[in-house]
Amino acid sequence: MSIIxxxxxxxxxxxxxxLVAGLGAFILAALGSVYFMEHNGxxxxxxxxxxxxxxxxxxxxxxxxxxxxxxxxxxxxxxxxKKVYKPLSRLSGLVALAxxxxxxxxxxxxxxxxxxxxxxxxxxxxNSIFAWNIILYNGFFxxxxxxxxxxxxRRMNKYSRSVGIAAFTWRLILTTGTGSIFGFLVARQAxxxxxxxPMFVIMSFAFGLAFFILVLMASYKxxxxxxxxxxVNRLSNLLGVFVAAVxxxxxxxxxxxxxLAENSGVENFILLDGGIYTKLFWYGQIILGxxxxxxxxxxxxxxxxxxMLGLASVLIILGGLIQLxxxxxxxxxxxxxxxxxxxxxxxxxxxxSYTPTLPELMLGLGGVAVAIIAxxxxxxxxxxxPESLADDVVDPHHKK
Amino acid sequence: MEKTINRRDFIKTTTATTAGVAxxxxxxxxxxxxxxxxxxxxxxxRWGMLIDTNxxxxxxxxxxxxxxxxxxxxxxxxxxxxxxxxxxxxxxKVKDTATGRISNLALMCQHCEEPPCVDVCPTNASMKREDxxxxxxxxxxxxxxxxxxxxxxxxxxxxxxxxxxQKEHMPRGKGTVESCTMCVHKVDKGEQPAxxxxxxxxxxxxxxLYDSSSKINQTLKKVQSTQIRADLNxxxxxxYSGI
Numbered sequence: 265m266s267i268i269x270x271x272x273x274x275x276x277x278x279x280x281x282x283l284v285a286g287l288g289a290f291i292l293a294a295l296g297s298v299y300f301m302e303h304n305g306x307x308x309x310x311x312x313x314x315x316x317x318x319x320x321x322x323x324x325x326x327x328x329x330x331x332x333x334x335x336x337x338x339x340x341x342x343x344x345x346k347k348v349y350k351p352l353s354r355l356s357g358l359v360a361l362a363x364x365x366x367x368x369x370x371x372x373x374x375x376x377x378x379x380x381x382x383x384x385x386x387x388x389x390x391n392s393i394f395a396w397n398i399i400l401y402n403g404f405f406x407x408x409x410x411x412x413x414x415x416x417x418r419r420m421n422k423y424s425r426s427v428g429i430a431a432f433t434w435r436l437i438l439t440t441g442t443g444s445i446f447g448f449l450v451a452r453q454a455x456x457x458x459x460x461x462p463m464f465v466i467m468s469f470a471f472g473l474a475f476f477i478l479v480l481m482a483s484y485k486x487x488x489x490x491x492x493x494x495x496v497n498r499l500s501n502l503l504g505v506f507v508a509a510v511x512x513x514x515x516x517x518x519x520x521x522x523x524l525a526e527n528s529g530v531e532n533f534i535l536l537d538g539g540i541y542t543k544l545f546w547y548g549q550i551i552l553g554x555x556x557x558x559x560x561x562x563x564x565x566x567x568x569x570x571x572m573l574g575l576a577s578v579l580i581i582l583g584g585l586i587q588l589x590x591x592x593x594x595x596x597x598x599x600x601x602x603x604x605x606x607x608x609x610x611x612x613x614x615x616x617s618y619t620p621t622l623p624e625l626m627l628g629l630g631g632v633a634v635a636i637i638a639x640x641x642x643x644x645x646x647x648x649x650p651e652s653l654a655d656d657v658v659d660p661h662h663k664k
Numbered sequence: 665m666e667k668t669i670n671r672r673d674f675i676k677t678t679t680a681t682t683a684g685v686a687x688x689x690x691x692x693x694x695x696x697x698x699x700x701x702x703x704x705x706x707x708x709x710r711w712g713m714l715i716d717t718n719x720x721x722x723x724x725x726x727x728x729x730x731x732x733x734x735x736x737x738x739x740x741x742x743x744x745x746x747x748x749x750x751x752x753x754x755x756x757k758v759k760d761t762a763t764g765r766i767s768n769l770a771l772m773c774q775h776c777e778e779p780p781c782v783d784v785c786p787t788n789a790s791m792k793r794e795d796x797x798x799x800x801x802x803x804x805x806x807x808x809x810x811x812x813x814x815x816x817x818x819x820x821x822x823x824x825x826x827x828x829x830q831k832e833h834m835p836r837g838k839g840t841v842e843s844c845t846m847c848v849h850k851v852d853k854g855e856q857p858a859x860x861x862x863x864x865x866x867x868x869x870x871x872x873l874y875d876s877s878s879k880i881n882q883t884l885k886k887v888q889s890t891q892i893r894a895d896l897n898x899x900x901x902x903x904y905s906g907i
Contacts, residue, residue, distance in 0.1 A: 315747070376838070384808075389783075606761060
């Protein structure tokens with residue numbers, strides 16, 4: 265590998281300012297939505313005492329999960345010593361931090377009392393997986409920040425591998441923690457499953473990489489820097505493997521649940537007769553978000569085509585949001601089994617309804633916009649992106 | 665070896681002092697304090713309730729819900745709709761799928777000995793008193809609603825709108841979570857919870873589960889009772905007979 269030279273983007277073009285303005289508009293809309301929801305109270309949202317976590321949580325958890333996954337590229341380079349990924353490591357760290365910041369913003373701004381963030385930072389219940397997640401998120405910022413420093417500062421380069429291993433371990437624990445937010449809810453039929461934790465880890469691989477690929481391709485295209493097939497095709501293959509792995513975990517999760525008679529109700533609900541949730545599961549998560557992208561990534565007609573890779577990545581992100589919607593909202597909509605062997609005629613036991621409102625959606629999209637705007641500005645101020653990722657730069661032995 | 669001050673004395677003194685300071689400082693205490701010298705909260709008591717669904721009529725349950733609303737000032741939400749409305753206690757009608765037998769019961773916070781809401785709360789706002797009453801500290805609650813996700817009984821409500829005309833003994837706040845307090849402010853004064861007092865028969869009995877001379881303890885020894893979701897091993901303080 266020849267020496268990689270990193271350089272800031274110019275960030276002076278009309279396109280740059282148009283992008284920033286567009287993202288700024290989304291962020292303003294999100295802040296306006298937060299003001300509206302917090303000022304009036306959550307009655308203006310679709311959320312209720314039965315669907316307590318709604319659209320904001322779908323976006324927040326997606327972004328947090330994707331954040332840890334986006335760090336994988338750096339991990340593959342430093343932990344598993346794959347040299348081809350090395351030039352991408354800085355961007356990988358940046359995307360990870362930006363996504364986490366976006367996700368946490370959404371999560372915090374949807375709290376009933378976001379003004380009490382200081383309480384969440386100072387009062388810890390160490391029995392709570394949620395409190396552990398707060399520590400894990402803060403630690404992620406610190407550890408990835410240090411990791412980036414090791415990569416940027418030449419005299420620190422020698423430590424980047426050890427810090428990289430620490431960051432990789434931390435991110436695995438972090439996503440395990442995020443999955444366990446649901447896995448530890450013993451009372452809810454849809455969640456009480458240890459497999460939630462590893463499933464979230466695999467989901468993070470796929471969602472984070474899809475987002476990373478989009479950022480990479482867009483930034484190289486918009487700054488007219490060379491980006492070779494050696495890099496892109498490797499990422500594309502990896503993405504396919506991750507999507508297939510998510511499918512495998514989803515299958516095991518549902519088959520495992522079906523085996524237990526107590527969970528057959530909620531399984532029927534999600535897989536067969538849950539109305540919108542069943543449709544979202546099959547058409548959204550499975551077909552649109554998994555099978556179509558797999559076909560695009562592997563079929564000879566579309567393989568190696570950048571636009572198709574971009575489309576597949578967009579579909580994987582949409583499928584991921586839908587998957588979290590089905591898990592979070594669908595899992596709450598189905599009533600808990602209070603009286604096994606009995607039917608509740610009145611007072612409880614119906615399917616809870618939820619219609620997301622515009623402010624909730626705007627808050628979620630605002631989190632995505634925050635992540636992208638952070639990336640856009642930081643690549644302008646710091647040399648995150650290699651000047652060239654042409655094949656002969658990345659891999660001199662690459663055969664055309 | 666004799667200790668000069670033991671833990672209980674220390675808690676007694678500090679609680680009384682804190683209560684005093686809070687009262688002096690603000691004029692109103694936002695947290696319910698017991699009269700520490702006469703009646704300290706200890707784990708030697710465990711407050712509980714036994715609901716006999718054979719004797720509890722639908723009118724009784726409506727009365728319980730109404731008494732709770734009146735006591736704590738919930739139920740007059742102006743803007744919240746459907747499931748957004750506060751609901752500290754609900755009436756449930758349950759049919760046995762095999763026999764068709766119908767039971768009516770009141771469902772509220774079950775005041776678990778191992779409360780999942782307390783386990784998951786990131787800020788310790790959900791807490792259990794020594795005497796087993798599960799409460800939310802409204803000053804620490806950040807409104808994350810994880811306790812509502814964890815509660816097996818969906819017994820908690822989130823305040824979805826601005827509130828006015830609140831009861832002095834029950835501060836409620838937009839953006840925080842609330843639930844049945846077992847009328848801790850009355851229990852600490854030696855009174856019965858409002859819902860229990862509203863029922864004119866022995867269909868609902870309240871008392872100290874540990875006290876072998878209490879009516880609830882003696883009745884539980886005699887009759888067959890059950891806990892809702894007993895499979896979760898939460899050891900609830902609210903027990904039911906007849907279902």
